Amino acid sequence: MAKDPYRFFRVEARDLLRQMGEAVLAAEHAPMPDLPARLLRLAHTLKGAASVVRQPGIAAKAHEIEDLLTPLRDGGVTPGRSELDALLALIDAATGAIAGLDPGAPASPSTSAVGTGQTPRAAAPAGNDVPSTDDGANMPLLDIPQLLPEELDAVLGNIAQTQGHLAPVERAVALVRELRSTLNGGQEALAGPLARIEDQLERATRQIGRELVALRDSAEQLRLLPASLLFAPLQRAARDAARSQDKQVRFSGVGGEVKLEGAVLNTVLGALVQMVRNAVAHGIERPADRAAAGKPAQGRIDLGVERRGREVLFSCTDDGAGLDLDGVRRTAVAKGIVDAERLDDEALVARLLRGGLSTAPRVDALAGRGVGMDLVRDTADRLGGRLTLRSRRGEGTTVELRVPLQLAALRAIQVRAGGLSAWIPLEAVECVLQRPVLNGQHIAVDDELLPHLTLTDVLRPAGAAAAPGAPRSALIVRGGGQRAALGVDALDGVSSVVLRPPPSLLPAAPLIAGLALDAAQQPVPVLSPEGLVAAARGARPRPVAAVPRTETILVIDDSLTTRMLEQSILEAAGYRVHMAASAEDGLEAARRERYALILVDVEMPGMDGFEFVTRIRQDDALRDISAVLVTSRNAPEDLARGKSVGADGYIVKGEFAQNEFLAQVARLVARSVGGAGSAAEDRAEGAPA
Template identity: 30%
Template sequence: MTRRPTDNKSDDLLERLRVTFRAEAGEHLQSMSSGLLSLEQASSGESQSLIEAIFRSAHSLKGAAQAVNLEPIGLVCQPLESILAALKAGRLELKPSLLNLLHESLDTIGRLLSDMALLEQRRPLAAAAARRLDDALKGASTNGAKPDDSAMEAPAEMSYVVPNVTPGTVRVAIAKLDTVMRHAEELLVPRLAASQRLLELNEAVSMLASWKKQRARLQPALRVIEHSLQASSRGVAGEGSDHGILNGAASRKQELLKLLEYLDSEQVQLKVMEDHLARLSRSTAHDQRVLTGMGDSLLRDCKEMQLLPFSSQLEGFPRLVRGLAREQGKAVELMMQGGDIEIDRRILDAMKDPLIHLLRNGIDHGIGTPAVRAAKGKPPHGTITVAISQKDSGKVEVVVADDGSGIDVPAVKAAAGKLGAMAPQDGAGMDEQEAMALVFKSGLSTSPIITDVSGRGLGLAIVREKVEKLGGSIAIESHRDAGTVFRIVLPLMLANFHGLIVRERGQLFVIPTIHIERVMRLANNAIRTVENRETIPVNAQAVSLVGLGDVLEMPPSRAGEQPKPSTLVVVIEMAHMKMAFRVDEILGEHEVLVKPLGRQLVRVRNVAGASVLGTGQVVPVLNVSDLLKSATRHMSTSRAASGKLSGDNSEAVEKRAILVVEDSITSRSLLKGILETAGYRVSTAVDGVDGFTTLKTGKFDLVVSDVEMPRMDGFDLTAKLRADKQLSDLPVVLVTALGSREHRERGIDVGANAYIVKSHFDQSNLLDAVKRLV
């Protein structure tokens, strides 16, 4: 379809239509992807209806793309539609290779949609996908006849495509919905201000009532003074004394009498003022209640608008599972239940990555290959279940379960000991549930090799951190060779933010109450010093105690202040890390609105944002995650300083030595630069033979090697190192362009500790692997 000359208004309309098209195209792609996944498992009777639905979505997508002049997308849709029409008519046989090609075509369309501004530059990508579809259509036809295109012709001319919208609903951009939500939340500020004004008004009424009572008690004394002045005035006048003195005294007495009369008349004015303040207080209280009711109702309605069915997040998971399983040579079936339960969209968005981590973890660590499962008497295909169910008190439970090999508890304990997460002697007395909880430790992994999929020990740590940040909890159950179950409990809606307001060294701070375990006052003699750090007992457990001001690096308190007989403590827990903070004063818990610090202060350590109290005072809201890290760093620094003061003059730790074995001078220089910038001492070798000779003549802590090299490749070098008594324990990281499953398995077989594919190369992946291994 050729684009006609247009004016600026037409261009603006076209851009708006393309925004609408992108949302509609996403729905069509999701529908087709889900249909293809269902088609793989469908019976012959169900296949026809599924193909029909996929065909209609492809036809609608093609017409919509042509209507907004997005020809590259239409270029892919045309042969895609032809193949679906041939399947529908029975002229093509549905084979796994054809299904894979259809999935790849949808991936191509998704990439074209991801950045429509560069669509014309990606025309070769669209043309290549269209050629593959055309070739499949020609080569896979069962009777050699060309597909009948008469049933597939798009309308000759289209000017506008009406997006698919459910009757009684309207499509609203997420950005607009978030803006309305933000405005509704910001009503909290005037609500708090109104409450503060009402409090101040009530205080004024109380002060006036107290003044009135005091004046009423003085009234009898004023009457006595008045009578005395009147009697004294008459007595002086009868004595006939000096007229000047008499006139002066009489004048002063007259002024006093007038003052007393004024005070009598003021009594009426006080009563009028008191009544006025009382009416004003009642009307303010009424307005405050109305504002609170309307604000709460509006916020509740906005939150309900944010509710989405859980299925909207689950739709892409079958395809993800299918791809990950195929990549690892495994057969996995994904079962999903309870997708119609609605939950806050923001919680859904935040839970996308954790759920992907759990699915990837189940496929990579839990589900075995068909041969391994068959040897254990299991069906060749594994099953992963994602089940959502409604719980009491506005909560929802998400269960992610697999029927794989379960968690190897001894391996977890060994990995935790190697990581330093626990002392070796602690493992013997640890029960199975406590040991399984160790899998949430950052950096802990039982994988024998680090790859781009797993092995860094970060996935489950991220899952727990994000779940707890949302106010949820996660628990784990596992039985050897029976499978693993993760139970996640989440709130249905994000609650209003509540914070504990504390004062430290004259400054107010807000600490999120969701992470506060308890607030307590302790006698100073209850504080103990263990290994140069202060601790307090909490549930029979010693918890480290630090000063909030010390952690925040605030100026010290003024000298000369009297020590207090007791200490106020706030105990904070997050991601199973617990710390106690000493504060000067606790002002109570309040509902607060957290505001960002602005573009100039995007990231401030220990501060998550700011809040405005009802008094108008701006108070920083503390970032609990940063606070715990800063407290840990503060204690380590304090102990190190204490060690130096006590005569510990140990030598600085020597830099770790790494050998880079790489035949490409460009890659060798790149790896050397990355590692040296990170603080390592790096030597290089040009191939496996040179590398092995260097290792035998020098002392190194780790080897980073390419695989494809002359004379001796990386696999052979690794195998030779493992066979050498002196070098058998030396960690080896393979960085290579060979990314197939067979090559990764060979890397594991020869004894590599990490396998990083160059196509997925990220220097952070390399540095994470090196840091974990040395």
């Protein structure tokens, strides 16, 4: 490969120009008094670097930027619209010149990393009018400096070779172990030194193996770039499109931390630019029209990037007028599209996504020829993705582009159970519970019963049943707007891993988002949060042994959540449960049926818990029933009052511990079933419940 003399200069220059372009665009929305001084520093650095590599043309552009900014800085003047436009033009020119230094750059004018609007046109599909050179179909294509694939492959090859060199060391450890086991007689003095050698070799091998895995994943991530690199050219595209139509637009990007292959970002940018331009041309209204509709003069365009399992979702949402489906239908009829008049809205949107239609009232430099969506659709097809569109008249439109992932980087936590290992995306893990308590197949978290699934259930669903009892740890995972608990035996730490797609021969598995490689180059599944939650919520209940408890407990609480939580815990423990929403209803229920225990809330409308306990202690038929107060009040005077009215226990909701609660219930029920006299005697003696 021929040596590239401008490689490092291109990296530095592009970064300097990117910073300059972003600062100018930011200054259009909020005054930046320090902008001239800031840009002068960047331009001066660029001029010096260009001079070093003998690029006088680029140095001259940097000097022009200095000439424009120096009077503004010296006079303390904030740049106005004309100065900002001039700065962007100079930045564009310098960026194009730098792109031309790329050995693989085409002879045609190159593309700008900040979005010049003066870049090569996207070819229109056959059968459509070809736009003119100033029709707005020109797209700023992202030109991100990346590590050359050959160099990266060489680095990864060296790492793999080094990993292979660990095998002889591991065999040496086994030989030392075998030698130590054969020692006898006078050779036993060697056992201690050999054991220390074995231990040191084994520790060093494991440590080097872990470090090589981390090094390999770090090298793999050099292929990946943050999606935030898309935002500057898209912001520029929105700004230029709005300027051409006398509209006001604010662009914002979310999800820039998602890392994807540079090739994907380069490929998808053209489609995203067209989505942004469509949002300006067909969605965002002019300021007067927005004011008449009760909207702020400045429209919004939001670009979101989100990893969803094995796909990445790019969504472009505007708060404009929404699709004019009647106009689309009229255009379709005028173009002679078969059955256009009878298409419903959904079919009409699908037809619009196929290209060749436009809702623009006239052809101008931005829209009207119906070729814009062709580029978006072609990009989706080229990447094996999908394109969808949703719109509400008067409220805006969302266009979504989903493309499959080849490589992606994510922070994940490694979990183990039953000899199995997996990674869980860290962003989906809300918290980790140690020694959780199971209620059947649920775990109580924040007054909510979450379905529980073990890692063994997930990875070996047809294998042996999971061991009885609660897991050592449970991860509370959120996916698809819902939560579930995943039981595991061990947590092996958090790391940044490279997510790879499963082999194409494997059947689709909604639980598996992708694969990561371990130290032995073996695949470890990366689980999908959405798939986990769906599997936990759809799991069939496990058969449980019958519990020989048939006593009935009355729960009285005006909170439905508390009633349901206590019911689920008690029924999972084998009790029958009746419920009442007020103390008055509870008192009537207690007079109709004999209960082994009554759990009663303190703070309720009408009769409160203290009065309820007082009433049953005054009733000869009810006075011997055990009663426990359940409340959020934990002041000493409340505890004393509970004891004075004859309560057998006092449970503070904020200090609720399920194991202690069930133990207390079992003790009181046993006492109640054991005889009315014993309960009354214990209470009279002040025995703690």
